[in-house]
Amino acid sequence: MRLDQQICVVTGGASGIGRATCEALAALGAHVVVFxxxxxxxxxxxxxx
Numbered sequence: 098m099r100l101d102q103q104i105c106v107v108t109g110g111a112s113g114i115g116r117a118t119c120e121a122l123a124a125l126g127a128h129v130v131v132f133x134x135x136x137x138x139x140x141x142x143x144x145x146x
Contacts, residue, residue, distance in 0.1 A: 100127035111135040111142070 105122045109115035111133030119129050119142065133139055 098125065100125040102126075102128075104128045104130065106130045106132070108132045111138040116142070 100122060103126075105127045107115055107119050107122070107129060110119045110129075110131035112135065115131075115133065119131055122129050131139060131142060
């Protein structure tokens with residue numbers, strides 16, 4: 098399954114299951130919008146995808 102051109106919103110994406118979900122969605126081609134409370138981690142995540 099590919100998610101090219103799809104937008105996925107993930108809450109709690111800074112760590113744990115939320116982060117793994119973001120990585121999996123990005124690997125499938127989705128544009129991932131991440132929300133989380135850890136403001137120091139989120140900018141580093143966005144540069145990975």
